[in-house]
Structures are given as structure tokens and as C-alpha cells.
Amino acid sequence: MTTNDRLAEVLHYTAFSSQPDGGNPAGVVLDASGLDDAAMAAIAAEVGYSESAFLTGPPDGLGGVPGRAFTIRYFSPQAEVPFCGHATIATAVALAERIGPGDLLFATRAGTVPVTVTGEADGALRATLTSVEPRVEEIAPDDLTEALAALGWPPADLDPRLPARIAFAGARHLVLGAGSRARLADLSYDFAGLTALMRKLDLTTVQLVWRAADTVFHVRDPFPVGGVVEDPATGAAAAAFGAYARELALVPPESVLTLHQGEDMGRPSELTVTLRAGDPRIRVGGAGTRMRR
Structure with missing residues (x-):
């Protein structure tokens, strides 16, 4: 003890x-x-x-x-x-x-x-x-360039249908769209460089997203500002992503999204993100269980 x-x-x-x-x-x-x-x-x-x-x-x-x-x-x-x-x-x-x-x-x-x-x-x-009431904002081009450099992602690897934004639903997250599942799977980044940028922008994670279907997404969340290379499931980022998807009209105003996370870490997770027409707040749900210590 x-x-x-x-x-x-x-x-x-x-x-x-x-x-x-x-x-x-x-x-x-x-x-x-x-x-x-x-x-x-x-x-x-x-x-x-x-x-x-x-x-x-x-x-x-x-x-x-x-x-x-x-x-x-x-x-x-x-x-x-x-x-x-x-x-x-x-x-x-x-x-x-x-x-x-x-x-x-x-x-x-x-x-x-x-x-x-x-x-x-x-x-x-x-x-x-x-969630608390969310918001979505632009990211400055120089900051986006710095983020991509820290991640080792060429701009051509981004999905233009998922434009970069900073989204908030209790904490700030940079959302970046991956052009392929292979791009998402290959995560090796500059820990110190990304940490410095995230502190400057007051980010909690960077949410990397690949769209598998209309309402199904695979995501990964580097979390170097917390001393953690990657999060296997990030509910705050899922809420922020729900706000992002609605703001950019990627999904209907009344939608249920499924986010798969943690697969590349060997800790598969499933997060359900619910958007309700007329209610700005985002609902994020999932199962939970006690672990052996």
C-alpha cells in the first residue's frame, strides 16, 4: 500500500x-x-x-x-x-x-x-x-502547418472533406481529418513539438479522424500535454467532434454517430455521440466496467 x-x-x-x-x-x-x-x-x-x-x-x-x-x-x-x-x-x-x-x-x-x-x-x-454548450472555431494556417509538422503528416494526407477546426465541448481539441485508414494507423509524432503547440493553443488532445461511413468514424487522440502518448477513448473529444460534425453539416442535425477508438492500441472502444435538433449540447455514451487492479 x-x-x-x-x-x-x-x-x-x-x-x-x-x-x-x-x-x-x-x-x-x-x-x-x-x-x-x-x-x-x-x-x-x-x-x-x-x-x-x-x-x-x-x-x-x-x-x-x-x-x-x-x-x-x-x-x-x-x-x-x-x-x-x-x-x-x-x-x-x-x-x-x-x-x-x-x-x-x-x-x-x-x-x-x-x-x-x-x-x-x-x-x-x-x-x-x-456536454456543456460547445463551440467550433478556425485554426490559424501557421498553427495548422506546425501541427502537421509535429505529426509528420504531409498536407496531402488530410481529407479535404474534414477541414481542420478547433472544437470545444468542455475542453479544446484540434480536429484533423485523415485521408485514409492507413494514414490514421501510422501514428508517430514529435512529442515535444506537439506538446508546445497544444499548450500555446490550450488544447487537451488532437483528434485525428477517418470517416468509415456516413455516421461511423475511427479516431485517435494524442495527449502529450497530459504526459500520455495517446488516449484509447476520449469522451470530451467525442463531444467536441459531435459539435464539429454538426457545425460543418457533415451529418444531419438529428444524428447518432459511432466513434471507434483504441483499436490501434489494443484497447478497442466504442463511443456513441448523439445530436439532437434544437439542442446545442452533445450527448456521449458508452459502457463501463470495473478493472482488475
Whole structure:
């Protein structure tokens, strides 16, 4: 048992898969009331997953059902981030195993995020989060050139039908379209160079996308600013991508998108992104399960 284990019980869950060896692992601390920022950062670094989530009581005025509303914070091994989708899904599943499925409410640094957990016919739990209001913006040509150089992607390898944009749904992500599945599969990038650009642009990940069908996409997410080469499932980026796809009219306003991620890492994940006409917020759902430590 480490020092940090004595400070708080860390649960290990994976999100966006019903299998422990799939999805994106997250550390989950259901009672972080005794932890300061330094302790949470140290636990996240020790756990080593791309994110760990820490729960405390809700702030005044949050609302929600008593006992089902919380403050949640997210730490990567190197930094705190304002919002993390997969750690939200993992935390919601962990809570549902203890207090039952239903509606939850999380106060994040990015805003209030409702989550609904349902039980599947096979006994698995599935959680769906509703993002904060998203936005999409252009990227400066020089910044795009720098990003492509760090990735080692010639401009000709981009898909012109998926133009580069920065999308936000709780955190900022640069969306780049790959011209082929082979281009997406071949990921070897300049870690320091991409990190520097991402810090300059306040990006959480770079989301690399290949369109397999009208509503089916394969994605990869380098995450060097968090000290992680790549994320196997990125719920915040999936929400941002939903906003991007709607903004650019790539899909109908009322759509359900399927994102496959983690296959090239050996941790297959499936993320469902739901767009509703007349509602700017994006819904991202997936299964979750506890992992063997």
C-alpha cells in the first residue's frame, strides 16, 4: 500500500467498453474530501492513467437529487484538466454500482454536466453524459502547418472533406481529418513539438479522424500535454467532434454517430455521440466496467 492509497481509496474502471481489457482506464476516488490539490495530482501521477477523477460534495446551488450531485475534478499524470469524458463515464458507472442507476449531476470546471446511467439487458451499465454548450472555431494556417509538422503528416494526407477546426465541448481539441485508414494507423509524432503547440493553443488532445461511413468514424487522440502518448477513448473529444460534425453539416442535425477508438492500441472502444435538433449540447455514451487492479 502506498502513501496515496492510505489517503484515499482509488477504484480502477474502464470507460467505453464492457470489457476490462478494452476502453480507457480511469482512476476514480469517490470521496476526495480529505485531499488537497497536491494529493490529487500525486495520486493521478501514481495511478498513471490518462485521467483520474476525484469527487466531493456539490457546490451550493448546483441542484439535482440529494446524494446524486457532486463536484468532480480531473487530473492527468501531469496536469489538471477542466473536463474529461471517459473519467466521467467511469465515475458514473462506479457510483451506479453503489447507489443505483439513474440521473447524476456533476459540477466540473467547465460547467455542469448531467449524466444518466442505465442497466443493459446483459447486466452491463451504460452512462451517457450531456456536454456543456460547445463551440467550433478556425485554426490559424501557421498553427495548422506546425501541427502537421509535429505529426509528420504531409498536407496531402488530410481529407479535404474534414477541414481542420478547433472544437470545444468542455475542453479544446484540434480536429484533423485523415485521408485514409492507413494514414490514421501510422501514428508517430514529435512529442515535444506537439506538446508546445497544444499548450500555446490550450488544447487537451488532437483528434485525428477517418470517416468509415456516413455516421461511423475511427479516431485517435494524442495527449502529450497530459504526459500520455495517446488516449484509447476520449469522451470530451467525442463531444467536441459531435459539435464539429454538426457545425460543418457533415451529418444531419438529428444524428447518432459511432466513434471507434483504441483499436490501434489494443484497447478497442466504442463511443456513441448523439445530436439532437434544437439542442446545442452533445450527448456521449458508452459502457463501463470495473478493472482488475
